[in-house]
Amino acid sequence: MNIKEIYEKFDAIGSLTFATINEGYPETRIAHFFAHDDEGLYFRTMYPKPFYKQLKESKKVSVCGLYGSTEVGHGEDGLPSFEPGYTIRVTGDIREVSLEEIKDKSLNRELFDLGVKDVEKYPAMRIFVLYRGKGEVFDYDFECEHRDHKLLRTNFTFNGFPEKVFSLEVKDGCIGCGRCLEGCSFKAIEKIHGKYVIDRRRCDVCGDCIEVCPVGAIGEK
Ligand code: SF4
Numbered sequence: 319m320n321i322k323e324i325y326e327k328f329d330a331i332g333s334l335t336f337a338t339i340n341e342g343y344p345e346t347r348i349a350h351f352f353a354h355d356d357e358g359l360y361f362r363t364m365y366p367k368p369f370y371k372q373l374k375e376s377k378k379v380s381v382c383g384l385y386g387s388t389e390v391g392h393g394e395d396g397l398p399s400f401e402p403g404y405t406i407r408v409t410g411d412i413r414e415v416s417l418e419e420i421k422d423k424s425l426n427r428e429l430f431d432l433g434v435k436d437v438e439k440y441p442a443m444r445i446f447v448l449y450r451g452k453g454e455v456f457d458y459d460f461e462c463e464h465r466d467h468k469l470l471r472t473n474f475t476f477n478g479f480p481e482k483v484f485s486l487e488v489k490d491g492c493i494g495c496g497r498c499l500e501g502c503s504f505k506a507i508e509k510i511h512g513k514y515v516i517d518r519r520r521c522d523v524c525g526d527c528i529e530v531c532p533v534g535a536i537g538e539k
C-alpha cells in the first residue's frame with residue numbers, strides 16, 4: 319500500500335485514536351489525518367495541549383481506527399459477534415511542520431489549504447507529519463458473509479521504516495498429524511507439498527493450533 323491508499327483507509331473512518339506515552343504510560347485521544355503527500359500523513363493539535371508536548375518529546379505516535387459498525391453484538395450462544403469491517407493502525411516517527419511548509423505544498427492543494435485555514439483561524443494550532451511508519455489493515459468477515467475466510471491482513475511500511483511483522487510458523491518438529499489444519503477456523507493453514515504452512519495474512523494468532531499441536535511445533539517465526 320502506498321501513502322495515498324493508507325490515507326484513504328484512515329479518511330474513510332474519520333475520527334481516529336492517537337496514542338502517545340506520558341510519563342511512562344500510554345495515553346490516547348481522538349484526532350484525524352487531514353492530508354497526505356509523498357512525505358507522509360498530516361495531523362494537527364494545539365501547542366498548549368499535553369498531546370503536543372508528548373509528541374514533541376517522543377517524536378513518535380501510534381494511530382488506529384475501525385471502519386464499519388463499532389457495535390459488539392451477541393450470537394445465540396451469547397458470544398460476541400461483529401459485522402464485517404476493517405481496522406487499520408500505523409506507528410511511526412513524526413516531526414512538526416511549519417505553516418510556511420504547508421503553504422508551499424503543491425500536491426493535494428485542497429487538503430493542505432484546509433489545514434492552512436484552520437491554523438489561521440486557530441493560531442495555537444500546530445501541524446505534524448508522520449513521515450515514516452509501519453502498519454496493518456486487518457480486514458475481518460468473521461461470519462464469512464462475503465468470502466470463504468474470516469481475515470485478511472495487509473501489512474505496509476513507508477519511507478524506509480524497518481519492517482518487522484509478527485507471525486507464527488510450523489517448525490521442523492512437526493510430525494504431520496494435521497490437527498492444526500483441522501482446528502484452524504481462519505483457514506490459515508495449508509498442506510503444501512506434504513508440509514503444513516501458516517498463511518500470515520489469514521492468521522489471527524488465536525492460538526488454537528498451538529493448543530492442539532501434540533509436539534509443540536508451532537511458534538513465532
Ligand atoms: S493461530 Fe489461529 S488463526 Fe493462526 S494458524 Fe493457528 S489456529 Fe489458525
Ligand code: SF4
Nearest residue numbers: 492493495496498531
Ligand atoms: S498439529 Fe503440530 S504436529 Fe500436527 S501437523 Fe500441525 S504443526 Fe504438525
